[in-house]
Amino acid sequence: MVSGKNELDLASSKNEILLNPRWPKEDHEKLWSLATHVQDERHLQGHVWIATSGSTADSVAGTKLVALSKQALVNSAKSVNTHLQSTSQDVWTEVLPHFHVGGLGIEVRASLVNARVVPALKEQRWDVHHFYEVLNSEKCTLSALVPTQVYDLVTHSYKAPSSMRAIVVGGGVFEAELYKKARALGWPVLPSYGMTETASQIATASLLSLAQSEYPPIGLLSHAQVQKNAEGFLQVQASSLFTCYAQNTSEGRKSWDPKVNGWFTTEDQGELIDGALYIQGRSKDYVKIxxxxxxxxxxxxxxxxxxxxxxxxxxxxxxxxxxxxxxxxxxxxxxxxxxxxxxxxxxxxxxxxxxxxxxxxxxxxxxxxxxxxxxxxxxxxxxxxx
Missing domain, CATH: 3.30.300.30 (ANL, C-terminal domain)
Structure with a gap:
């Protein structure tokens, strides 16, 4: 059960615009206007607008927005619930924001199986001590974190509560050394790969991987397919794929759908081997010295x-x-x-x-x-x- 103002009506045809409340008011208004204009222009219904987490825009107002259908969010959540064997007995702890697919994804997963979601931010900010207290007091079983938050748990030598059975880790590179340190402290961390455009992860290590300490393969989830194009970039086809982009540019408002025949080409180079994804890096990460x-x-x-x-x-x-x-x-x-x-x-x-x-x-x-x-x-x- 998701309580309070964050609850999203998944059955409604109403569109939602989820933006960071700490952004400057003027930028907030420009992005709100952008999303409203594009959804009217494209006749979108039942969509949620979310900012891309990896945006490299020169200003907040130039941040690229992603339109995700509520059905895409549901499709992603169903696949993740199946992968994690999530039921109504689970208790999710949420420290990723509601305006990010990581936080929103938790809320949708929980709502589909009637599980409980426990907020664990302190005054709307990450605090590792508060998070750990909540895990213990609420007997939490599932969570989703970014590598930086795992760093903090390891830094403070916190041992995983016995109630925790899985933590999906995404939103950045999860180093093997950090993985091993977290596992040594008992944290049931599952490396994953995903993006805003796919409404959360499309590949995640299995629960069975927690039986061993070596860095596990990141297996493709049931709702997604991946292939490599001629240049070595990963292409994704999934029932959770986004509908379109929208962005304020120097030439004015812009919206576009980059998919070709249902396939979205990512910025990541990698390959799929025996059902597992191996990421080699992004094109912009390659330089000549x-x-x-x-x-x-x-x-x-x-x-x-x-x-x-x-x-x-x-x-x-x-x-x-x-x-x-x-x-x-x-x-x-x-x-x-x-x-x-x-x-x-x-x-x-x-x-x-x-x-x-x-x-x-x-x-x-x-x-x-x-x-x-x-x-x-x-x-x-x-x-x-x-």
Whole structure:
């Protein structure tokens, strides 16, 4: 049962616009107007508008919106419920926002099986101590988290309550080292892959994977199909796919449907092997340094694992990014909230694990790395800050 103002009428033909309430009023109004205009223009009914979580827009008002039909949300929820063997006996704890598919997905899943949802944010913000208290007091059984939140649980050495039987982890790269540390503390974490455009995850590790400690394969869920195009990008066909995009641009309001014959081409490169998805990175993560190609996402993964081995809290205080270079075309920089001494330790170990041209060429020390509500680095804001 989903209580309070967050309840969504899945049977209604009414459209819903879910935006971050902390956005500036002026931007909020522009996005609201955009969604209203496009849904009238396209005669949409029974849809929910949600902002893309990975938006790289220059301003909030330019954020790309995704229209998801309520049926798409239901199709996703049914598939996830089946995968997690969710019933009315489950108690979901919700710390992902209602205006994000991660939070909304929990509410829809729970409503379909009449399970209970327990909010676990403190004053509408993530607080790991409050979350842990709620898990114990409410005997929660299921949840969905992003890797940053798993970091926090591991950092504080919290052991999983015996009531917890599965936690879907998505919304970012879930490193193998972090996975192992979380499993060592008893957390039943299931790596997943999904996006706003598919109304949540389309691939998730199985419950059986919790019987072993090795990083598990991420199996495709029953409602989705995946193939690879000629350029190596993953294409998705699913009963949970979005209807269209909408965005405020310099040329005015814009709406479009990028699907071709029902297939949506993602920005992710990867492949499907024996029913499991293997993600290799995004096109924008591939850069050339002095003529040598490298994947920045892989370098971030190396840095996170190195930092995690030294201190569980360090990965959230570091960010690797590529920056333009007159001489090399691109070069690798590190942004750090750590002390110079600790940063140098991490950089030294990182250097031992990458090729010479992939080493960090400059370190930027900052008080805070800009992040979204889900803990994702806001790369556009960070680049401007530097």
């Amino acid at each position: 002095g003529g040598e190609g490298t994947n920045v996402a892989r370098l971030r993964s190396v840095m996170e694992n190195v930092a995690l081995q030294m201190n569980a809290s360090w990965p959230s205080q570091l960010a690797v990014l590529d920056m333009p270079s007159d001489r090399l075309g691109s070069e690798i920089h590190l942004v750090s909230q750590l002390s110079e001494a600790d940063t140098e330790k991490v950089v030294q170990l990182f250097s031992e694990k990458v090729l010479p041209f992939e080493k960090v060429r400059k370190i930027h020390y900052v008080k805070e790395i800009p992040r979204s509500d889900l803990g994702k680095v806001l790369w556009g804001d960070l680049r401007k800050q530097l």
